[in-house]
Amino acid sequence: MKKETTRTELPLNRILGGDCIEVMRALPAESVDLIFADPPYNLQLRGELHRPDNSRVDAVDDAWDQFDSFRAYDDFTREWLAAARRLLKPDGAIWVIGSYHNIFRLGAELQNQGFWILNDVIWRKSNPMPNFRGKRFTNAHETLIWASKSENSRYTFNYEALKALNEGVQMRSDWVIPICTGSERLKNERGEKAHPTQKPEALLHRILIGTTNPGDVVLDPFFGTGTTGAVARMLGRNYVGIEREAEYREIAERRLEKVRPLPADVLEVSTSKRAEPRVPFGQLVERGLLRPGEELYSLGNRFRAKVRADGTLVGKDVKGSIHKVGAQLEGAPSCNGWTYWHFKRDGKLVPIDMLRQQIRAEMSGARPN
């Protein structure tokens, strides 16, 4: 049963037909920045499942034979996840979505394969289908798991952009988003909904804005009618879709043709201070913005320190960087010297960070960027 697979180049912004496990195995390793996966959880699919040795799992229709069906689902999960993992760049990440039918098995297998869970996120549906028989709670949410490829991955997280999306408050792990209805819901020629579990674009919008950058490659191995691709294309990300059903692929192709990518300037998002160019404190002295020997005053004006010619400070029994001296004086584990230390101008105390901003402004002025 061994199949010869030729590793192709990664075809960007295309939908690939076929079984996602086989297709992924033929793609180049470590070529993808983000994976979004909405795998099937319908246990009726078990007839199409394969064990790791590629033997087919017998169709088991008996409802009581849960153990075998869970095992088959776990085998399927293990295989596609391993194939997906291979494609991820070392600093890549994955999102999976599911309900209580499958999310626990999915999450456990993610952990087993060495993915590092960063958050579980609750998609809280503002308009869920009620529980008609009154025997359970309204199933009003689905669960997403966001995980990096490994514990030490430097994953992408646009903290400031998400905070801005959330009215200036840190984005939480529970997201209120309506289900996909109305004109967004795709129909087939017969007027029926084209796909049973089409996800809202708002969900993918938040995921892609928050955990990818423009130009990144986003892979969706269960592409369906292409929500991931549509949002990726709109947001200037590259997508790779894999879908087994020809009908879904055709609908997705037509959908993607209509998407107009947004211009680059709109795609710029708020960035954190971490992204700003580094300015050594010594430059302030070199450029004469602070004189050697000048006195600096701590936040709260409890301590003083003197600037030395090499860009270090000297205070009472302490010397070192602006950060180190501040931390030692405060007895704190760390200290941001830029906001901690102040200098005197016209009798007023001004944070030295103002001088850093001045230098940064000059730097960006030189480079028209």
Added chain:
Amino acid sequence: MKKETTRTELPLNRILGGDCIEVMRALPAESVDLIFADPPYNLQLRGELHRPDNSRVDAVDDAWDQFDSFRAYDDFTREWLAAARRLLKPDGAIWVIGSYHNIFRLGAELQNQGFWILNDVIWRKSNPMPNFRGKRFTNAHETLIWASKSENSRYTFNYEALKALNEGVQMRSDWVIPICTGSERLKNERGEKAHPTQKPEALLHRILIGTTNPGDVVLDPFFGTGTTGAVARMLGRNYVGIEREAEYREIAERRLEKVRPLPADVLEVSTSKRAEPRVPFGQLVERGLLRPGEELYSLGNRFRAKVRADGTLVGKDVKGSIHKVGAQLEGAPSCNGWTYWHFKRDGKLVPIDMLRQQIRAEMSGARPN
């Protein structure tokens, strides 16, 4: 190494010392209606964490939360779940709570053992701890799983009572409840929090109202400081607690002594068979059961509000119906004012729902029901 265990009778309304797996193995099979379990989460924390103001976060670093590997945690989960399962009556059910660190392994093992998941429920914290380094989403929720012993269990679900708790709308799978702080949070002699992970009583209140009946037996194998027992006792349910740490047991004993069980008539919950007559809150004032100006006290005694002559309440910065004011004070989408607000009689706090029951009794007149 075989240990002879004598199967004792089930000791009701007591806290049992020792390892919960061993203790459960010594209890009689099929004797429990509901299990609530808050097992260790296996947090796997690395270094210290500081807030932006440099204060240190008091982490959950207790020995009982340390496991060497996922394998070790899975073994532990398998054993305690199996022991718990044996104790459940055929129509019994279980609730477990966890975070992304452990909930996927917990859910998968529940399924493996033949439990039938009925819902996963999201506890949305109205006041979670933020993410201090801006590297992830605020971890603003925990996940509960509600499962019956088997697929065909006729589990208890008080649909109408929960609907009433939710202002007449079907209860959803996401619950907004504040974390346990303030006066509800138990302290030890040193003034520190007595238990690092004490759960809010409101969470147990909803679980016990929704999925048990008065007189049922509720087992909590990780009893801690006894939240499950306290709410069970208040609501006229029997509890069995198991806790390994003597210090937690002593605190729980003292806590439970103080709990006053509610009278039986208050515990009757709505049934779908016969709708209870609606009683406007204003009738309590008209009839002189409550005086205008009288002070009401919130569940948990955190808030107060004053009764106005028109049957509305006025609290700090809020006025309106008993439901609306309760919801606003709690920051919750809704609130059942009848069970939320209490008045003082003979120095004790009594839910205003008792007065409604009184009026209903009068209304039903000849029918003693």
Added chain:
DNA sequence: CCAGGTGCTGAATCCCCCA
């Protein structure tokens, strides 16, 4: 008595570059 400000805390897998 109220308004406003300060301080503390909560189940947390919480940095990243460079030598």
Added chain:
DNA sequence: ATGGGGGATTCAGCACCTG
């Protein structure tokens, strides 16, 4: 690979104090 050091980072609720 590992260590050192620059320097970035928080929301809601309650207790307590001051004016």
